[in-house]
Amino acid sequence: MKVPLSRIAHGRSGDKGDTSNIGIIALDERHYPVLLREVTVERVKQFFGDMVHGDVVRYELPNLGAVNFLLYEALGGGGTLSLRIDAQGKALSAALLRLEIEIGEQEL
Amino acid sequence: MIRIANGQGFWGDWLEAPVRLVEQGPIDYLVLDYLAEVTMSILQKQKLADSRLGYASDFPPLMARLAKQLRERGVRVVANAGGVNPVACAEEVRRLAPCLKVAVVLGDDIYSRIDDLLAHGHDLRNMDTGQPLSSIRDRIRSANVYTGAFSLAEALGTGADVIIAGRCTDTALTLAPMIHEFGWEEGDWDRLAAGTIAGHIIECGAQCTGGNCQVDWQAIPDMADIGYPIVEAEPDGSFAVTKHPGTGGRIDKHTIKEQLLYELGDPHNYMTPDCIADFTTVRLREEGNDRVRITGIRGTPRPATLKVSISYSWGWKAIGTLVYSWPDALAKAKTADQIVRSRLKQLGLSFEQIYTEYFGYNACHGPVAQVCAEPPEIQVRIGVRDMNRQSVERFTRELVPLVLSGPPTGTGYGEGRPAVREIIAYWPALVPREEISTAVEVVA
Helix, strand or coil, rough: CEEEECEEEEEEEECCCCCCEEEECCCCCCHHHHHHHHHHHHHHHHHHHHCCCCCCCEEECCCEEEEHHHHHHHHCCCCCCCCCCCCCCCCHHHCCCCEEEECCCCCC | EEEEECCCCCHHHHHCHHHHHHHHCCCCCCEEEECCCCHHHHHHHHHHHHCCEEEEEEEEHHHHHHHHHHHHHEEEEEEEEEEECHHHHHHHHHCCCCCCEEEEEEEEEHHHHHHHHCCCCCCCCCCCCCCHHHHHHEEEEEEECCCCCHHHHHCCCCCCCCCEEEECCCHHHHHHHHHHHHHHEEEEHHHHHHHHHHHHHHCCHHHHHCCCCCCHHHHHHHHHEHHHHHHEECCCCCCECCCCCCCCCCHHHHHHHHHCCCCCCCCCCCCCCEEEEEECCCCEECCCCCEEEEEECEEEEECCCEEEEEEEEEEEEEEEEEECCCCCCHHHHHHHHHHHHHHHHHHCCCCCEEEEEEEEECCCCCHHCCCCCCCCEEEEEEEEEEECCCHHHCCCCCCCHHHHHCCCECCCCCCCCCCCEEEEEEEEEEEEEHCCEEEEEEEC
């Protein structure tokens, strides 16, 4: 079945210059393998589309049941240079939680 | 065990938080983090205008307000409130609170040494773009090295009540009392990493105690009286994160995990001047009653270079807004944007960037925002940036006229023309550790 990522995860996002960091955390650590399977670099890159001009990198933190994404060149220059209202990408974790994922009913 | 509390996550954080931390329960150390990257350049500008300024001006009055209680309760303060003028900050604290002994850490400010460093073959290349610093040499506004916890610990060794640093790392503020109390040394990489991660967890104040937390946020108790974080540190490097009993907010594995991931890069290699910490070794255990215990942290030797935070004048920007009401709010806002762009073009003006977003439609989430077909109102927000100040000035005249000459129901122009602001940009670089030496001074 298809569910939004927010069904199984929460997150927090921040910045380092023009790089956005989005941490996605399984609400129940049981779902960490689902995060690894469903929330891939390719899907995240595709999801944000034009917003991200550089690479997307994913780091795994099995100890926290979490993955950390770095989205390069994603904040319109970042910091004081960015003309966006969310120049630090504080709201981007909430955006990514709308990603539709595939999960088996027995997995939920 | 020692208790280290963070009462300020940035300059501008809740003024009452540090007072409450001191008054509402036992703590041994109060750490206050005032500096963001852009703050240094603002402070540098203030110092150039008046040599007695250039530090976090909230800090000396706070020390005056707390002085008696700090002395009575034996609470010591570690803060990077010094900005680009730690000595002036310390003197002001002494003037307002003469009963406090104050020590400063110096050596992070390399603004006057830039040419010397360049002449000695240190390019200070931008870590993100690879450009050499010489390309912006005449536009530099401030240059500070992120210094570590050992010089802060040395300052604690003087017996001072208040330690004031300039641009030390945020995490060093929390790690320093552990080094001082437990006698940790260079080479104790696991323990230094543990203290560093403790610092990372509390450096943003209430952002680990229920602030900005996405999990059941509406059920988080009493955010008006949110408790700021306290680390209960043990000599072996394990620690618990908690808050004073009876305060608002929540501490559980969710709030701690969110903060662990905040502004994190490669979790295996969290670089600081003191060690490299590995976030994949963190083990969390909820102990109930707003307390999470953290064990297992591993670290590796500190890097050979230190990070430099340089700020420079990039150019100018202005951001203007207009509001349109239902019906057709979005269509009206888009038409306004087209008119502004068309008029700028007619004037022969071009910009390094012109960027439009629609507040109430796509400003926070851009192309992935959930679309609302007929919103009750939309704010169009147009921003430009350029090296040429005159072009940006001219742009600021082009929005308000649309209230009379553009689509219907335009409003929200009460602030008049938008302000032109200088863009002070950030230039991260590396410098070899040997080039930097710190010094501790007690300010009498």
